[in-house]
Amino acid sequence: MTGFLMRRFAAMIALLLVISFVTFSLFQLGPADPASAACGQECTPARVAEARVALGMDKPFLSQYVSYMSGLLDSRLVGAPGAQTVCEWPCLGKSFQTNEDVTAIIERALPYTLSVASGAIVLWTVVGVGLGLLAALRKDKFTDKLIVGAASVGVSLPIPVTGLLLLLVFVSTFDVLPFTTNEISSPFGEAGPGGWFLNYLLPWVALAVLFSAQYIRVTRGNMLETFGEDFMRTARSKGLSRPGIVFKHGARAGITPVVTMLGLDIGLLLGGAVLTEQIFSVPGIGFTAVRAAQAGDLPVTMAITMMAAFFIIVANVVVDAAYAVIDPRVRVS
């Protein structure tokens, strides 16, 4: 097990390096010219060249990459020669727009994304797995058809549609919930857990509608497959009661693929719930990424892309490890 984790860890580092390099190359080779973007509206070729030097873009490509990556190990100096400023470790460069440390920008945005993600994940897991299990237990009965039907609708509702509908109904028309504000970023702040909860309820529901629907389908399908397994028949043959059969023998095997799916979704969501954050104006990672991309703010976009990749890769490793814990057949002896 330890050896397995070590190998996975080494592979993870290698993969991150590759991804960082590819991302870096893409931004370099892309059509956007950070230098002209950085020097603003009224730009002369001379000022673009100046900006190019200031951004370090006059150096060869590889040395730019190495210098960028060195910021992950130690603080480094950025900016034009003579006007250099210190970028504290861990340094991901400075924003073209505000000249702020990218790390600080991410640190500011991350709590919002965590708030959106955490509640949504809990909500969709409870609803999706619960209803999926219920549907499997009531296969072909009315309850099952109702749940499956609702899931089919949920899957086809994109977040902008659900989000806007929720805003229209609960905020504009009935005014029972507040419009999301960027003053609350954690349940431990001034607004308290209640305020935090109400503030993020709508984004959670918007995300949960889509994700629950997927989880219902996967849970139901896996549970039904598990119910057909030989070991379920054995459990019945022992004289176990129905809850014992369903939960102890069925759920553990049937839920396993859902656990791995959940791990990957969490990884994905921590990279920013772009649409949700846009619609509810939550200044999280996704929101920041969109703004940065629109403005051609290379360091911010680059950093967020790498961070998203990081979360997804970490989630993959966690999922593999979780799978080995759940399923003894996967463990390496």
Added chain:
Amino acid sequence: MTPLLQVTDLTKHFPVRGGAPGSVAPIFAGPRRLARTLAAPGKDPSSSATRDSARHAESTHQTPRSDPQTSARHPLGSSLLRSQRGLIKAVDGVSFSVDAGQTLGLVGESGCGKSTTGRLLMRLLDPTSGSIRLDGQEIAELRRSGLQEYRRRVQMVFQNPSSSLNPRQSVGSAIAAPLLAQGIEPPGGVKAKVRDLMDRVGLRPDHYNRFPHEFSGGQKQRVGIARALALDPHLIICDEPVSALDVSVQAQVINLLQDIQRDTGVAYLFIAHDLSVVKHFADRIAVMYLGRIMEHGPTHEVFGAPQHPYTRALLSAVPQAAPDADRSGRIRLTGDLPSPADPPSGCVFRTRCPAYAQLGAEHQELCRTKVPHRAVACHHTELVGERLRTAVAATD
């Protein structure tokens, strides 16, 4: 006269690796599919053959790492995330020959290497060392065009007719496939040849455009046989061709195979675990255990007067469909098959040999040395008969 097929010292070693759960793909697949994926990634060229035996292998194999059939499914090639941990000697210095028009029965329990041997002969796997000669021509080293020519003369019938036929391919085109693949235009055309083959295996002409799911297991196996016959091969390797079939249907297929041999003079290598079927079918028998041949010779000798203690144990374990048969003097093997990754030194059977304990120390010493190639791979052929009687008497 040179035999049709001469196999000398055929060896296949597989590297043993730790099974790191590499990709995310199997994880999504759910436990059952995961197990299937782990057992049979099906990435090697023999995947259709391996899936045939997968069912049998999955249900009977030992720990995942000690089963040569499982390992046979893992593609070779190094990977950053996997580590090699020794070798599985799936087939370890096997020699036998098959004469034209004759049948050699290759028997043994799961994990003994009989299916791997079949796949080596078909060149679905590359041998580690050894020689395979067909009509005197060495084929162990053949590549591409040579292999294609070889496969014109050697064909294979698989265990599970359901998984060895493409469900979306009509029966007629499945039978025609070898002809088209080899670019052969028989006189009278492909269709006429296929109809002729279908007639020969007892399928009706109107079955031509039907699909495998419309057929019973026995009929599907007839399709498999027709497909193997399409190129008029000299040798057909039958890997457990009837073990997935019911008794009454099994008899139909056995009779069909015998009729075909009588009419065409094709030779069979008949790989099976059912000793009754093999005895009924084969002219000669080779008994395998842990990748080696324990005993080989004419069927009536091997089954009539078995010399090797393993052959004796195997034969006496077969349940006899005769309630008043003499059941005294039975030999019961204890324990499990040793891991092929770490077989016993010298005689591989000695750890389970019922006669071993009855042998004196100086005879046991000899058992720890390698057994030379001969018809009965036992150091003490003369002694074991008597010692086995003692052993059986002691347990009765």
Added chain:
Amino acid sequence: MATTPQGSTSTPAPMLDIRDLRVSFPTDDGVVHAVNGMDLTLARGETVGIVGESGSGKTVTSQALMGLFKDTSATVTGEIRLDGEDLVPLTEAQMRAYRGKKIAMIFQDPLSAMHPFYPVGAQIAEAYRVHNKVSKKAAAAVAVDMLGRVGIPDPARRYSSYPHEFSGGMRQRAMIAMALVCEPELLIADEPTTALDVTVQAQILDLLGELQSETGASVIMVTHDLGVVAEVCHQVVVMYGGECVEQATVADIFRDPRHPYTQGLLASMPSLAGKSERLAPIPGFPPSLLALPDGCLFADRCPQTHLVPDQACTTTRPTLTGGAGSASHPSRCHLTLTEPVREVAR
């Protein structure tokens, strides 16, 4: 086998008495009549073999005995009397008291029949705790003891092994331990050795025989292998198309098979003893269970229908006749109603 098969047909009150058992399932293609009149009696301590090919209804019969069709869309009618009490009308909850406690079952493929995520020992202990109010620790001790009794070396250590870490034979031993841990009166073994190698099969059959003589349990051995039947059974029931076509002692079924299907089955089997003659397969295929013919289910494959007058074979379903009082054992064939013709059809 520790016990020698012996002929004994009538005990005053059979422990198990199955009368006219019928099981059918609704499917998208229509109703599948899997079992169409199954009769069987079994005395305490005896072993009966249910023999048949795929689709003969032997496995469905055994699952009906376990009450596994309760709470499903399947219809089960007839009587299954265990010690005089009919199990057919019982509810799922009532049946639970019988499962594992009075009737236990072992399955063909122990790898898929055991839960892959739980240690073998824990699965056996669980079976014990369902019917015995004991602590987990006490149940674990029972499970270790049971593993030792089925011949698993070092049972205390193997208790925490997972099913995939066992060899095929060991898994089936563990499965037997799981089934016998509550000392059931009736053990149903559904093809228990089909997935095993022949030397391991011999070990398992020996073990079953030993445990049976220790515990005095009755055994139903469901198998397609007449060899296994000859080795371990006292009685045999031959099934075809969901019907019991012949019931006899093991000696009688081999010496004097009366139903043409049984005769055909014996003739189509290659034998290890004796000379290799050409096999005599049964032509054709089993009937579709979706649309059963009016006449004898075996009629279209039977070589002897011409011996029965008035084409009765294709118009009238024969009943199971013979047995008690008559000279011969029960068989479902028109020929046994008239004068028996016992040539093995060629």
